[in-house]
Amino acid sequence: MRLIKGIYLTYWFFIALSGIAFVFVLAFLFPFLFVIAQLVLAGFCGLVLVELILLYLSKKPIEGKRKVLNPLSLGDDNKIKISIKSNFKFPTRIVIFDNPPYQLQLRDLHFTFILMPNNAKQVEYYINPKERGVFQFGNINVFASAVLHLVQRKIEIKVAQEVAVHPSILQMKKMELKVFAKTAITGIKKIRRLGNNNEFEQIKNYVQGDDFRTINWKATSRRNELMVNQYQDERAQNVYSIIDKSRTMRMPFNNLTLLDYAINSTLAFSNIILRKGDKVGLLTYSNKLGAKLAAERNANQLRKIMNLLYHQKTQFLEANFDLLYQNVRNHIKGRSLIMLYTNIESEYSLKRILPLLKRINQKHLLVVIFFENTEIAKTAVMEPKNIGDIYLKTFAEKHHMDKKRIALELRKNGIQTVLTKPENLSIDTINKYLELKARGMI
DSSP: OEEETTEEEOHHHHHHHHHHHHHHHHHHHSGGGHHHHHHHHHHHHHHHHHHHHHHTSOSSOEEEEEEEOSSEETTSOEEEEEEEEEOOSSOEEEEEEOOOOGGGOOOOOEEEEEEOTTOEEEEEEEEOOOSOEEEEEOOEEEEEEOTTOSEEEEEEEOOOEEEEEESOHHHHHHHHHHHHOSSOOTTSOOOOOOTTOEEEEEEEEOOTTSOGGGBOHHHHHHHTSOEEEEEEEOOOOEEEEEEEOSGGGOOEETTEEHHHHHHHHHHHHHHHHHHTTOEEEEEEESSSEEEEEEEEOSTTHHHHHHHHHHTOOOOOOOOOHHHHHHHHHHHOOSSOEEEEEOOOOOHHHHHHHHHHHHHHHHHSEEEEEEEOOHHHHHHHTSOOOSHHHHHHHHHHHHHHHHHHHHHHHHHHTTOEEEEEOGGGHHHHHHHHHHHHHHTTOO
16 A cells, blocks of 8 residues: 555555554453553564664665566567666665557566575566567566565566567577587487589598498598588578468467467578578468568578568458459569468368469479368367267368368379478478478478
8 A cells, every 4th residue: 555655655664553443442350451552552663763763874775677678579478687786785675567569468567586685686588479470568666665564665666668579589599509400409300411412522531321322432532531512501592481471360369369370480491492402492471462572691681581571460251362463473583482371261262262373383392281170170179078069070171181181182283282280380391391302302
């Protein structure tokens, strides 16, 4: 309860005051207790006064700061650190109330601890933003109280700041580690390279695990030790990510839309492409054409892609595949690998767009990436308990099989497909790229 500006009464104050009031009630019944009640009240007022003086002796009693990753990563757990230092000369009970962005709906975020004189403490928590844009952090409110905790002094630490939420940089770094780590990591497939799309790089000493077929016998005889040819992937190939921003990408999973899953995946995927030495470009569309970036592999390309992905907005209208085909034909020159992020919900929808997809696939290598509905997949394998559950399970099984038939129909028409769960999108997309590159298809 607020007493005056900056001073708040604690629940211990009211407990003590209730006890004093009880003593005064007894004094009316037993007059000899009246003097004792007055002494208790005077002592209580004195303690409150002493605590107020202690709390206001220091002009700058609390110092603090907040450390926030900038930018934050969309759909990831981002760590927030708050450091508090006490300049009081006595042990202090500290209660911290942070003011995170309103989009997170964290209404009662607070930390309580005892801080010794001239000591510091750090607390941390995690936030998981579910939308791109600018997030506003407010000031930190600290409530300090002395030994008896009868009153609190409010100290406002002015650390308000704006932080942008970008496509997931954390996921991008995680995928990079999985692809380029020397040891096998769960998720990324180690694929044996096929075909003749490798370029000679150098001759090196044989180490355990090298392919015997790459032994260079002439170099081995000259050096009198095993030497092998080392190859690198053919580079400078064009790879485009095309993101559908239509209504079919509005569906949320774990409070993140399919569009945002595709945006996160595109950033991670683009980083891998550039690290592999290929060129990467970007195209987005809905009822009209959105972002457009030609495939390059210069030092600023990843930053340009991140900036374009961050600013993507849509009204989730009906997709215009005719317009998409025209723009692919006009703007993507030369044979390229096209990764199309979309969501095909029915075989009827596929029949409507299949002729256009086949025409794109004639000039380029098209990979259609679409999503399993994980909630429906769970329903399809549930144990029904009543007639309603049976109908629900039957519908879910049909929808689940429709997705598989769509993938099969695309493959029958020579179109590469990735049918994936939203949470596995980045790994499955990167694996498909590595597979196609190993097979010499790009």
